[in-house]
Amino acid sequence: EPEVTQTPSHQVTQMGQEVILRCVPISNHLYFYWYRQILGQKVEFLVSFYNNEISEKSEIFDDQFSVERPDGSNFTLKIRSTKLEDSAMYFCASSPERRNEQFFGPGTRLTVL
Amino acid sequence: SQQGEEDPQALSIQEGENATMNCSYKTSINNLQWYRQNSGRGLVHLILIRSNEREKHSGRLRVTLDTSKKSSSLLITASRAADTASYFCATDEVAGNNRLAFGKGNQVVVIP
Numbered sequence: 001e002p003e004v005t006q007t008p009s010h011q012v013t014q015m016g017q018e019v020i021l022r023c024v025p026i027s028n029h030l031y032f033y034w035y036r037q038i039l040g041q042k043v044e045f046l047v048s049f050y051n052n053e054i055s056e057k058s059e060i061f062d063d064q065f066s067v068e069r070p071d072g073s074n075f076t077l078k079i080r081s082t083k084l085e086d087s088a089m090y091f092c093a094s095s096p097e098r099r100n101e102q103f104f105g106p107g108t109r110l111t112v113l
Numbered sequence: 114s115q116q117g118e119e120d121p122q123a124l125s126i127q128e129g130e131n132a133t134m135n136c137s138y139k140t141s142i143n144n145l146q147w148y149r150q151n152s153g154r155g156l157v158h159l160i161l162i163r164s165n166e167r168e169k170h171s172g173r174l175r176v177t178l179d180t181s182k183k184s185s186s187l188l189i190t191a192s193r194a195a196d197t198a199s200y201f202c203a204t205d206e207v208a209g210n211n212r213l214a215f216g217k218g219n220q221v222v223v224i225p
Contacts, residue, residue, distance in 0.1 A: 031211060043156070043201065043215040056210040091156060098211055099143045106155035 002026045004105035006092050012111045013082055021077045021108045023092030032075045033093040033102060034067065036060070043091070049075065050098075082112045125222045132189040134219045136202035137182075143205045145178055145185050146213065150199045159187075159200075194225045 005024045013019050025032050034046040048055040049067055066078045075094075079086055089109050093102040126132050136145070144163045148156040162169045162178045162185065169176045175188040189196055199220050203213040 033212070035213075035215075042217055043203070043213075045212040045214065048211050050211075056212055058212070089153075093156075095211075099205055101146065101158050101161050102213060103158055104148070104156040 004092055004094055004103055006090075006105040006108050008108060009106065010109045010111070012113065015084055015112055016081050019079050019082055019110065021079075021090050021092075021110070023075045023077070023105055024073050025075055025092065025094030026096075026103060027073070029094035029096050029103075031055075031095045031098060031100075031102075032067075032069070033095075034077045035091045035093065035104075036088040037091065037107075038088045046077070079110075082110075084112050086110060087112045122217070123220045123222075125224065126192055128192060128194055128223055128225050130192055132192050132196070132221050132223070134187045134200055134202075134221070136185045136187070136216055138185075138202075138204045138214075139183060140204075141207040142180075143207055145176075146203045146205070147174075147176060147185075147187050148201045148203060148215075150201065150218070152198075156201070189221075192221075192223045194223050197221060197223045 007022045011019055032049040035043050036046055037043045045058050047057045047061045047067055064080045068076050089107045091107045092105045095102045124132055142164055144161050146161045147159040149159055150156050160171045160174055160176050162176050164180055173190045178185045199218040201215050201218045203215045
């Protein structure tokens, strides 16, 4: 069964460094998302992406964040200058249609020191 | 923004028993989705129920939706030890553009 994959599974970085989190959505899906979950807290929406542009973004998704679909398969989240409070599990998700099931990847645990 | 809230927060049951979780929300929705998360792992999609549906089944799962009360319930019948996990509801709000708003989650422990 097709799955969303994410790399790396765990990323450790120093405060102020740039990180790129990578995702491969399910191949025939058209809608892509990033969410994050700070330890012990709710899963929070960051951004949605469709037709090569951002559809919606949350207040969390400030100028330090960007997303890109550099080719036909990858979907990336870049954090330009990481802060301690960016430490969280980051989930990528995809869905085939609008208002449909969103399928999540296994997540990337980001630790900012 | 609207957030789903599950109730109860933690549930401990014997294998074979049924587990019921509730979720409430505050605004109009297009659909509501339930997810399972094993400790520290990814979110597994369980079931989606649309705003014009009242009940849906998938295997041992039964989901109900009451849009007048803005609430949903997830029933797991004949629970197994492997059902031990956190369960989250997530709402696709009419006001949103496909984003999901997640609740805090229910921790379910099934004792063999």
